[in-house]
Amino acid sequence: MELKTETLLSVADLHITFKTLAGPAKAVEGVSLGVRRGETVALVGESGCGKSVTALSFLGLLPRAAVVEQGSARLGGVELLGLDEEELRKIRGRRISMVFQEPLTSLNPVFKVGDQIGEAIRVHEAVDEDEIRRRVVTLLRDVGIPNPEERLDDYPHQLSGGQRQRVMIAMALSCNPELMIADEPTTALDVTVQAQILALMRSLQEERRMSILYITHDLGVVSQVAERVYVMYAGMIVEEGRTPTLFEDPRHPYTQGLLASLPSRGKRGRRLSSIPGHVPDPACRPAGCPFHPRCPRAMESCRGSVPTMIDLGDGHQARCLRAHESAPNPAEPGQRPADGDRRVKG
Amino acid sequence: MIRTAATETAPILKVNDLRVHFPVRRSFLQRIRGWIKAVDGVDLEVRRSRTLGLVGESGCGKSTLARAVLGLLSASGGSVVYRGRDMTGLSEKEMRPYRREFQMIFQDPYGSLNPRMTIGQSIEEGLRTVGMERRERKARVGELLEQVGLAAANEDRYPHEFSGGQRQRAGIARALSVGPSLVICDEPISALDVSIQAQIINLLNDLQESLGLAYLFISHDLNVVGYLSHDVAVMYLGQIVEYAPAEALYAAPRHPYSKALLAAVPTIEKGREGFVRPLGGDVPSPMDPPPGCRFQGRCPLVEDRCREAPVTLEAVAPDHLVRCWKAL
Numbered sequence: 001m002e003l004k005t006e007t008l009l010s011v012a013d014l015h016i017t018f019k020t021l022a023g024p025a026k027a028v029e030g031v032s033l034g035v036r037r038g039e040t041v042a043l044v045g046e047s048g049c050g051k052s053v054t055a056l057s058f059l060g061l062l063p064r065a066a067v068v069e070q071g072s073a074r075l076g077g078v079e080l081l082g083l084d085e086e087e088l089r090k091i092r093g094r095r096i097s098m099v100f101q102e103p104l105t106s107l108n109p110v111f112k113v114g115d116q117i118g119e120a121i122r123v124h125e126a127v128d129e130d131e132i133r134r135r136v137v138t139l140l141r142d143v144g145i146p147n148p149e150e151r152l153d154d155y156p157h158q159l160s161g162g163q164r165q166r167v168m169i170a171m172a173l174s175c176n177p178e179l180m181i182a183d184e185p186t187t188a189l190d191v192t193v194q195a196q197i198l199a200l201m202r203s204l205q206e207e208r209r210m211s212i213l214y215i216t217h218d219l220g221v222v223s224q225v226a227e228r229v230y231v232m233y234a235g236m237i238v239e240e241g242r243t244p245t246l247f248e249d250p251r252h253p254y255t256q257g258l259l260a261s262l263p264s265r266g267k268r269g270r271r272l273s274s275i276p277g278h279v280p281d282p283a284c285r286p287a288g289c290p291f292h293p294r295c296p297r298a299m300e301s302c303r304g305s306v307p308t309m310i311d312l313g314d315g316h317q318a319r320c321l322r323a324h325e326s327a328p329n330p331a332e333p334g335q336r337p338a339d340g341d342r343r344v345k346g
Numbered sequence: 347m348i349r350t351a352a353t354e355t356a357p358i359l360k361v362n363d364l365r366v367h368f369p370v371r372r373s374f375l376q377r378i379r380g381w382i383k384a385v386d387g388v389d390l391e392v393r394r395s396r397t398l399g400l401v402g403e404s405g406c407g408k409s410t411l412a413r414a415v416l417g418l419l420s421a422s423g424g425s426v427v428y429r430g431r432d433m434t435g436l437s438e439k440e441m442r443p444y445r446r447e448f449q450m451i452f453q454d455p456y457g458s459l460n461p462r463m464t465i466g467q468s469i470e471e472g473l474r475t476v477g478m479e480r481r482e483r484k485a486r487v488g489e490l491l492e493q494v495g496l497a498a499a500n501e502d503r504y505p506h507e508f509s510g511g512q513r514q515r516a517g518i519a520r521a522l523s524v525g526p527s528l529v530i531c532d533e534p535i536s537a538l539d540v541s542i543q544a545q546i547i548n549l550l551n552d553l554q555e556s557l558g559l560a561y562l563f564i565s566h567d568l569n570v571v572g573y574l575s576h577d578v579a580v581m582y583l584g585q586i587v588e589y590a591p592a593e594a595l596y597a598a599p600r601h602p603y604s605k606a607l608l609a610a611v612p613t614i615e616k617g618r619e620g621f622v623r624p625l626g627g628d629v630p631s632p633m634d635p636p637p638g639c640r641f642q643g644r645c646p647l648v649e650d651r652c653r654e655a656p657v658t659l660e661a662v663a664p665d666h667l668v669r670c671w672k673a674l
Binding site: 046047160161162163190191192193194195196198199217218219220221223224247257258259261262263264265266267268271272273274275276278279 | 404509510512539540541542544545547548566568572573574592606609612615623625628629
């Protein structure tokens with residue numbers, strides 16, 4: 001396997017604040033992450049953790065109320081934050097493209113899908129209409145749409161949900177971007193169609209050596225697509241690492257809690273361990289470690305200041321004062337720390 | 347109510363050959379152009395303290411089935427038998443005494459709680475319909491809230507003041523207020539954050555244990571269904587294609603659709619290497635389904651005979667039914 005070492009996207013100390021009637025709400029607090037060329041990276045978190053806002057900021061697509069307070073996001077040496085609209089337009093679609101959760105809201109219902117896919121090519125490249133048509137047909141074939149010559153003249157409502165998402169992906173691929181940001185691309189799809197789209201994205205990425213930043217809340221999906229994972233909680237990256245390492249040996253109590261709470265047939269008869277409480281409101285996040293009020297392993301010092309990322313080797317890092325301890329395993333009582341009973345009733 | 351040993355083991359709910367067909371009309375003169383067979387000959391049963399999981403993809407008819415069981419949609423054929431009494435064809439008035447026996451928990455509790463009523467008022471409304479006196483009601487509201495893991499002091503708060511998980515708890519308290527024996531759960535955790543889902547799953551399990559509830563648990567999430575269910579029915583285009591104890595189904599699914607569905611579920615145990623070649627195609631429209639097996643268009647094992655004659659549900663083991671020649 002080739003080594004993926006060249007960094008394509010590098011985000012450092014990103015802070016984004018929303019202006020609200022109740023005062024400023026910190027959506028993203030010091031996010032740093034990197035995506036290498038040809039790599040699939042997942043950004044995982046629950047609703048409101050700031051994962052989508054982080055991605056939207058790279059493309060200058062933040063809502064008006066959001067302000068990038070500080071930080072940088074560089075794509076192969078070019079600083080993306082603070083670019084004006086004209087400069088951003090050269091990047092969007094051509095170097096970075098985005099696939100959203102609900103294709104029906106991202107596709108224009110009154111234009112034929114062929115024209116919509118061709119639009120990016122028309123904007124970015126000086127080619128004639130015949131060439132555009134040829135390329136659109138190839139793209140539709142690449143994303144697995146049968147009879148692409150005929151589908152070109154269809155409107156979005158004539159396609160099924162899975163096919164619409166394929167069209168979105170074709171659109172995102174139209175100018176051979178270096179980075180594709182996929183924000184919950186399969187959440188609205190059925191299980192068997194989700195599997196088709198995930199397989200498609202994997203094969204496209206291998207063929208094109210494109211990088212993918214995959215934003216999702218679904219840990220099962222992450223384990224199937226991503227080589228590396230960033231776990232986000234309350235606007236911060238709390239853990240990062242290679243996918244197998246992170247799932248086998250999670251070190252942040254939030255990651256541990258998420259993994260332990262996933263139901264499966266194999267866990268039947270055992271009580272699911274759940275994370276007590278709920279995700280804090282961005283307008284009033286707790287001081288210190290943002291997870292401490294829900295954390296079964298919290299100590300007095302967790303309330304004081306936000307812990308730094310602790311390096312655990314091989315790119316595995318966790319933002320926890322107790323990151324050097326392994327996960328408490330309820331199946332083996334001997335390994336459980338004294339305060340490790342995680343069956344807190346919600 | 348005193349229950350004899352016989353009624354303990356008899357099914358609480360029995361659905362026989364249930365059909366719900368919707369006519370598709372041409373706009374001019376309202377002539378019937380075809381039928382959408384949303385539910386087409388479904389049999390199932392749910393017993394006390396047991397959970398029947400009902401899985402399938404969007405459009406397979408699982409929510410229509412739930413509505414027909416509750417009497418919210420009238421059946422085109424077949425029967426819904428509740429504790430030995432046929433519910434189909436009962437008038438609204440005749441139905442009323444039975445309504446309290448089966449309740450529903452929805453995906454979005456916002457839709458089932460009145461935004462202008464406090465949680466306490468919503469729950470109390472249920473108690474009033476079953477004829478509980480005012481003095482008792484107040485105490486019972488507090489008990490119900492505690493039972494679903496909310497402090498009794500929450501009764502004066504409005505639905506929008508709660509988080510998603512708390513709101514789902516309130517929705518469950520309301521469903522329990524009338525003392526049901528069967529609860530139909532339609533995707534009850536799909537709208538919740540991952541860290542909250544486990545709380546609600548545990549709560550449903552606890553309530554089943556303490557109250558002996560029977561659940562019909564509808565979901566597209568096979569991980570959740572596998573965790574909660576005793577038996578599982580897999581639905582495809584209005585029909586059950588496999589019906590088995592959960593243990594048997596998850597260990598060795600027999601119908602090609604069940605196999606594909608289980609293989610497509612992303613799980614952490616499978617990881618990046620465990621990715622299998624997915625099933626092709628989309629779920630077809632339930633309007634005028636093809637003669638023969640309904641799965642024929644996507645089935646990797648399809649043969650000529652599958653296109654000709656309808657396939658019936660046959661037992662491959664005691665309690666294990668499959669609608670496929672190849673599984674026999």
